[in-house]
Amino acid sequence: xxxxxxxxxxxxxxxxxxxxxxxxxxxxxxxxxxxxxxxxxxxxxxxxxxxxxxxxxxxxxxxxxxxxxxxxxxxxxxxxxxxxxxxxxxxxxxxxxxxxxxxxxxxxxxxxxxxxxxxxxxxxxxxxxxxxxxxxxxxxxxxxxxxxxxxxxxxxxxxxxxxxxxxxxxxxxxxxxxxxxxxxxxxxxxxxxxxxxxxxxxxxxxxxxxxxxxxxxxxxxxxxxxxxxxxxxxxxxxxxxxxxxxxxxxxxxxxxxxxxxxxxxxxxxxxxxxxxxxxxxxxxxxxxxxxxxxxxxxxxxxxxxxxxxxxx
Numbered sequence: 001x002x003x004x005x006x007x008x009x010x011x012x013x014x015x016x017x018x019x020x021x022x023x024x025x026x027x028x029x030x031x032x033x034x035x036x037x038x039x040x041x042x043x044x045x046x047x048x049x050x051x052x053x054x055x056x057x058x059x060x061x062x063x064x065x066x067x068x069x070x071x072x073x074x075x076x077x078x079x080x081x082x083x084x085x086x087x088x089x090x091x092x093x094x095x096x097x098x099x100x101x102x103x104x105x106x107x108x109x110x111x112x113x114x115x116x117x118x119x120x121x122x123x124x125x126x127x128x129x130x131x132x133x134x135x136x137x138x139x140x141x142x143x144x145x146x147x148x149x150x151x152x153x154x155x156x157x158x159x160x161x162x163x164x165x166x167x168x169x170x171x172x173x174x175x176x177x178x179x180x181x182x183x184x185x186x187x188x189x190x191x192x193x194x195x196x197x198x199x200x201x202x203x204x205x206x207x208x209x210x211x212x213x214x215x216x217x218x219x220x221x222x223x224x225x226x227x228x229x230x231x232x233x234x235x236x237x238x239x240x241x242x243x244x245x246x247x248x249x250x251x252x253x254x255x256x257x258x259x260x261x262x263x264x265x266x267x268x269x270x271x272x273x274x275x276x277x278x279x280x281x282x283x284x285x286x287x288x289x290x291x292x293x294x295x296x297x298x299x300x301x302x303x304x305x306x307x308x309x310x311x312x
Contacts, residue, residue: 005091007191008304009099011036011107011280012198013273014050015208017291021198022100023056025301029098032061032090034083036101039242041079042070044228047221048244050212063090063097070228070239073126075167080109087191098304104279105164111193111285122170129166134236145169150178163238196300197280198291206270213244213266222248222258243268 010025012018026033035041039049043066052062063086068074083099083106090097099110129145132138139159146154146165149172157164168179175182200208225240225248233240235249244265251261280286287303289296301307 004190004192005087006306007087007097007099007110007193009036009107009193009195010198010300010304011099011102011104011195011286012291013205013276013280014102014269015212015273016102016198016200016205017208018100018102018198019050019052019056021291021297021300022098023052023060024297025304026060026098028301029096029305031096031098032063034086034090034097034099035062035064036083036099036103036106038074038079038103038106039239040065040101041067041074042072042239043068044231045070045224045239045242045245047216047219047224048242048248050216070233071237073163073238076105076109079106083110084190102276104276104283107195107280108283110191111189111195111283122174125170125173126166129169130162130236133162133166142166142169146172149173150180152178152180156180160241162241193285194304194306195283195286196303197277197286197288198300199277199288200290200292204292205273209269209273210266213262213269216244216265217258217262222251222261225249226252243272 008031010018010022022033025031033052035052037049039045040051041064042049045051051065056062057065064079064083067082087097099107129142133142135141139162142162142165143154143159146169150168153168153172154165157168159165171179171182221244225245228240228245229235229249229252240246240249247261247264247268250256251258281288289299289303291300293299
């Protein structure tokens with residue numbers, strides 16, 4: 001039987017040290033990096049998404065960055081299609097790839113093909129539901145519609161997670177089966193997956209989140225958001241719902257001071273990190289390690305290279 005191509009993943013919550021470890025791993029093993037972040041796909045959204053620096057991109061080839069405009073919508077299925085194609089292109093050059101990022105839906109879709117209800121996009125329905133959500137009481141009405149077809153997903157997703165709520169309605173109504181109950185596909189991943197999740201102590205993670213948010217503010221996050229709006233990116237665009245961007249919009253309108261925006265970003269990021277860990281703990285094949293423990297790098301490298309058994 002022909003062996004499967006190996007795909008390596010370094011995932012984990014935001015600000016958990018993935019980027020520095022990924023650069024060290026990539027440089028030491030001559031791996032390319034495929035970014036696995038739902039907001040780093042957007043051009044000119046650099047500060048708030050913590051994209052790899054220009055220097056890092058010169059040292060290591062990075063892919064799945066800056067591939068669409070902030071005015072565009074970008075789906076999980078689109079990411080998977082393009083990322084799998086990129087893996088094969090990299091392999092055709094005799095190289096190997098390391099996925100790096102914390103978007104759990106991307107990871108789940110890669111590891112479990114078709115296990116997420118990959119129904120073709122219904123743009124007419126999406127437009128209808130987005131317009132509904134913008135109306136007075138619109139999010140409540142959207143919630144009611146989702147609860148009718150998939151109460152489990154409605155309970156799990158935050159009210160302001162419009163993109164995933166709309167997708168759940170789209171899949172549930174198209175198939176007649178709730179998104180949360182979509183049957184697992186009999187299809188197997190064409191790749192062998194080795195996955196490590198960086199899981200630092202909560203206090204350490206929250207300190208790093210606070211420091212990252214302050215760094216983004218100092219680097220000019222408000223100006224980045226202002227420029228995007230000035231160039232015509234709608235405030236309700238999918239890209240502008242990212243943490244850090246949606247909190248800056250009211251500040252730019254004078255609704256609260258910069259300090260309040262920073263506090264809201266810190267709070268939102270902490271909550272997001274918690275949701276990321278909850279999601280990742282549900283996935284099989286994921287090995288967890290504290291990235292700041294002794295010999296963390298060696299442990300992660302050994303797992304990714306297949307030098308450690310499941311019980312080690």
